[in-house]
Amino acid sequence: MALAARIPGSFRDPSGFVFSRQGVVHRQIAPSYAPQFERLISSGLYDELVSDKLLLPHEELDIRLAYSEEAYKVIRPAQLPFISHPFEWSFSQLKDAALTTLRIQRAALKRGMTLKDASTYNVQLFDARPALIDTLSFEFYEAGSPWVAYRQFCQHFLAPLALMSRTDVRLGQLFRTYIDGVPLDLASRLLPFRTRFGLGLGLHVHAHAKAQQQYSKLSSSDKARPSRGMSVKAFQSLVTHLEQTILGLKAPTQQTEWADYYDANNNYGKDGLDAKERVVQSILADRPPNTVWDLGANDGRFSRLARAAGARSVVAWDIDPNCVDASYRRVIAHREQGHFPLLLDLTNPSPAMGWAHRERLSLAERGPVDVVLALGLIHHLAISNNVPLSQVAAYFRTLTRRLVIEWVPKEDSQVRKLLATRPDIFPDYVQAKFEADFANQFRILQKVSVEGTCRTLYLMEALPG
Amino acid sequence: MDMNLFVLGYLDAGTGSLIFQILAASLVSAGVVFGGVMTQLRSFFSRVVLRRRSEQPVGESPLSSDKTVTALHGEKTQESVTHRKAA
Numbered sequence A: 001m002a003l004a005a006r007i008p009g010s011f012r013d014p015s016g017f018v019f020s021r022q023g024v025v026h027r028q029i030a031p032s033y034a035p036q037f038e039r040l041i042s043s044g045l046y047d048e049l050v051s052d053k054l055l056l057p058h059e060e061l062d063i064r065l066a067y068s069e070e071a072y073k074v075i076r077p078a079q080l081p082f083i084s085h086p087f088e089w090s091f092s093q094l095k096d097a098a099l100t101t102l103r104i105q106r107a108a109l110k111r112g113m114t115l116k117d118a119s120t121y122n123v124q125l126f127d128a129r130p131a132l133i134d135t136l137s138f139e140f141y142e143a144g145s146p147w148v149a150y151r152q153f154c155q156h157f158l159a160p161l162a163l164m165s166r167t168d169v170r171l172g173q174l175f176r177t178y179i180d181g182v183p184l185d186l187a188s189r190l191l192p193f194r195t196r197f198g199l200g201l202g203l204h205v206h207a208h209a210k211a212q213q214q215y216s217k218l219s220s221s222d223k224a225r226p227s228r229g230m231s232v233k234a235f236q237s238l239v240t241h242l243e244q245t246i247l248g249l250k251a252p253t254q255q256t257e258w259a260d261y262y263d264a265n266n267n268y269g270k271d272g273l274d275a276k277e278r279v280v281q282s283i284l285a286d287r288p289p290n291t292v293w294d295l296g297a298n299d300g301r302f303s304r305l306a307r308a309a310g311a312r313s314v315v316a317w318d319i320d321p322n323c324v325d326a327s328y329r330r331v332i333a334h335r336e337q338g339h340f341p342l343l344l345d346l347t348n349p350s351p352a353m354g355w356a357h358r359e360r361l362s363l364a365e366r367g368p369v370d371v372v373l374a375l376g377l378i379h380h381l382a383i384s385n386n387v388p389l390s391q392v393a394a395y396f397r398t399l400t401r402r403l404v405i406e407w408v409p410k411e412d413s414q415v416r417k418l419l420a421t422r423p424d425i426f427p428d429y430v431q432a433k434f435e436a437d438f439a440n441q442f443r444i445l446q447k448v449s450v451e452g453t454c455r456t457l458y459l460m461e462a463l464p465g
Numbered sequence B: 001m002d003m004n005l006f007v008l009g010y011l012d013a014g015t016g017s018l019i020f021q022i023l024a025a026s027l028v029s030a031g032v033v034f035g036g037v038m039t040q041l042r043s044f045f046s047r048v049v050l051r052r053r054s055e056q057p058v059g060e061s062p063l064s065s066d067k068t069v070t071a072l073h074g075e076k077t078q079e080s081v082t083h084r085k086a087a
Helices: A031-042 A045-051 A091-110 A150-166 A169-176 A184-190 A193-197 A199-217 A232-247 A270-286 A301-308 A321-333 A378-384 A389-399 A413-419 A431-439 B015-054 B066-072 B077-086
Strands: A004-006 A016-021 A024-029 A058-061 A073-077 A113-115 A123-126 A129-132 A138-140 A291-295 A313-318 A339-343 A369-374 A400-407 A442-449 A456-462
Touching: A024 A031, A031 A045, A031 A113, A031 A138, A045 A091, A091 A113, A091 A123, A091 A129, A091 A150, A091 A169, A091 A232, A091 A321, A150 A169, A150 A184, A150 A199, A150 A232, A150 B015, A169 A321, A184 A199, A193 A199, A199 A232, A199 B015, A232 B015, A270 A301, A270 A400, A270 A456, A291 A301, A301 A313, A301 A339, A301 A369, A313 A321, A321 A339, A369 A389, A378 A389, A378 A400, A378 A413, A389 A400, A389 A431, A389 A442, A400 A431, A431 A442, A431 A456
Parallel strands: A291 A313, A291 A369, A313 A339, A369 A400
Antiparallel strands: A004 A016, A016 A024, A024 A073, A058 A073, A113 A138, A123 A129, A400 A456, A442 A456
């Protein structure tokens, strides 16, 4: 039997864990979780959630495929082409994930179950919708008990959404530091003072943070135990109230330089852009890729081209939260399956995170992909951020097997703009040096000038080893 | 109820958060009940206004009618209730 490997990030929940066999993700369920799993299936909750596309579907496999002997069941969930992290999400994606979690909680409650955790890491885009990927997140609902994941929900969803909406959209990056969500006392300090007076944020963030602080000050002997629980109606009201609070948070609207890049703010005429599309199209059609990362994707124009060329999954990375949010909303509205618009600052790419740096994979660890598109990007790395061309080439080689990259010379209006306010300290930024540095990492397969521009497109293949 | 019964999963739910949540849920439930009562009251008065409008003779503008204006301002509420009960 093929060797199996445990996924390093799957260790917190004793109900089971995820492992991989021949690159296929499986989930092993522990005997201790058997009653809950049976209820999930027999109550009809699983079928309801799967048919509403709120939960990742799975199929049960032969128990002999278990990772270890102490297994109750082994399931194979629908395979996700890409796992993203919450700090890579736009505001709308985080908001949709929050609402999905609450919808699942509401459905579970009707069938006598509840979510035992509410982590952003349990939600991923599947079939162009956010869906819960952790089948073992359900627990029996005990009459009178509060929601054990309430605090986690507020930290993972409500607080970051409130900060992104009411303070600054860039605060979504706090997830990089706080893997278990934004601490509520921190969120409370960072939110504008007026938010204390709203019932939603005032209650679930500010007062909640205060209550946590007050309670932590008490000695263990002074800590009061509640004399009564929480009715199911109160539980439902709490979920509804959280839902209303989140619905009330609007996407921040900040004008950014990239939001209208393809419409107006670029040096392409329509002909130039069409010519570039034709070249990229023909390169991709020649050998259709399965997985593509479009670095600096802007509104995802070329990512869609890659999808149309047959790529099963295209991740459209961009640094601009507005672009990513607009692209995400389009993906959801048009049900563009296999298209994942995500946030990324390539000069500081997503790191490995969590316990022993193994819980959440870095950008490079989630690759390599078949094709990386790096269109209109090189000058931002080499000139705006002073990254030597040789290092760009070396890093790109860790990400992809083939590279479609656009050379943008100093004569280009975009580069002239970058150099307008600073001295030109980039004597090496010339096409010959670019080709030489990339030739150390890639074999250049094709080189095409883009009609109507001074740019050149290259198709390269990573050198072996 | 013993708090230990609440600890269902592997998460540390935070005792402060659990206690706070019970209070918050009571508060929002009360809000829901209050909101429900307000909605019922609003819908009741809307029905009264609609009934009065439908009783207007054809051709008379409802807004020019004294009866409707007083109903809109809620001055004859008791009378409306009495009529409704009688009906």
